[in-house]
Amino acid sequence: MYIQKMYINGEWKESGEVLEVRNPATLEVIGSIPKGGAEEASAAVDAAYQALKAWSAMTANERGALMMKWHTLIDEHTQELAKIMTTEQGKPLKEAAGEIAYANSFISWYAEEGKRVYGQTIPASSPNKRIWVQKQPVGVIAAITPWNFPASMITRKVAPALAAGCTVVLKPSEETPFTALKLADLAGKAGIPAGVINVVTGDAAPIAEAWQRDERVRKISFTGSTAVGKKLMQGAAETVKKISLELGGHAPFIVTANADLDKAVDGLIASKFRNGGQTCVCTNRVYVEESIADAFSQRVAQRTSDLKVGNGMDEGVDIGPLINAKAVEKVQRQIEDAKAKGGQVLTGGEVLHEAKGYFIKPAVIMNATDEMECMIEETFGPLAPITTFRTLEEAVERANHSPYGLAAYVFTEQIKEALYVAETLEYGIVGVNDPLPSTAQAPFGGFKQSGLGREGGHFGIEEYLEIKYISLGL
């Protein structure tokens, strides 16, 4: 089921040592990947650089047609890919299949968008000149991706890059490499030429450092923690590489007294507990207008306690394991800190010791205060702290009081409230009565320390294009 080799220049490669990959639900070793390093990283750049000229010389239609063949193969292999994802990442099978469809939507969307990379003609100020602007591919792209969305965080970079005429060297997370390797296998089978997509597995730092030093790599596209993003941003300066950063988040979820309570409760459950709370746009703080706080919190607690925790391969499971022991410990630590600061646990927080995997019951805490760790530090797990507010101005001010600015949510049926909050929140993505705004046609990205650049929509392909101005003297 698992491809356990690196994909460089259209060939499967091993290297001396290996890294084991475990199933977070059972702790069983499910396979291993080559522990690639600087040498393999450089070989991948050789391949991508070699392939660049021919790939960028193709028309957008020709590249798009090959991307759609890849799309078809991914669609045909959805169940196999979903099973690979669930066993290496833990999310329930239905969520994994949903992610494959979401990942594939970037391929089909950008297969078309590549045909809409338009330039510009500009009226010259001199009669004997003609001036225009055209867009050209940036070149070799180095992509580094996280474990929480093992397919879509890859195609959200690779699809626009390929459509723009770029070639890619990719390092997936060592926690979830097998989905990436299967996607690369299907790309090769679709006829995407050798060297256009290369996947290097192994120790992140030496691979990234080799790409940072290599002048042929013209852009770093990273999705992951803010801490690592900052390191990559510093490294990119050495050779003035372009950089896209999709980093951490700490989403506020604001519920006003004018909200439709059913919508707001459903919305919080969806936004908070998707992927076990391990998404960058998961709600991290809940602000509820004082007058409805008790009713809202009790309903959220009931719905949360009804969520089924277990192995993602099992029917009816809503919440799989977290990715590792550190992730469970972080949620536990934040719950203990909240309790010590006056928080009241309405449900959840118990670690399932009887199960071998990294399981913790989803938790809801009332009487949260802004001094609690969970209200400041990204939880990246199934914990919903609820606090109250009296005025919208207070809610927005507290919601904006964060170094993060990725996603935020507001639930109200009052249009003026919705507009006021949406327009004053300092976040790159605002869901108004919508807990799941992410989609291929819209720009995804953050303000502040949540990142630089956008992925998705036409903004997403511009990240992989250079602007060239041509002036013709007559």
Ligand SMILES: NC(=O)c1ccc[n+]([C@@H]2O[C@H](COP(=O)([O-])OP(=O)(O)OC[C@H]3O[C@@H](n4cnc5c(N)ncnc54)[C@H](O)[C@@H]3O)[C@@H](O)[C@H]2O)c1
């Ligand atoms: N904004 C987004 O779109 C988005 C999406 C998913 C996850 N995230 C964020 O990612 C974090 C969780 O993912 P994670 O634990 O995989 O993040 P992480 O930063 O630990 O790892 C992300 C990737 O970076 C690699 N990496 C680790 N150390 C590195 C180094 N020193 N140099 C180069 N690469 C290195 C990892 O191997 C992995 O491939 C959370 O903060 C989450 O908010 C953001």
Ligand SMILES: O=C[C@H](O)CS(=O)(=O)O
């Ligand atoms: O975790 C980060 C992902 O970008 C979440 S989403 O699936 O794109 O919403």
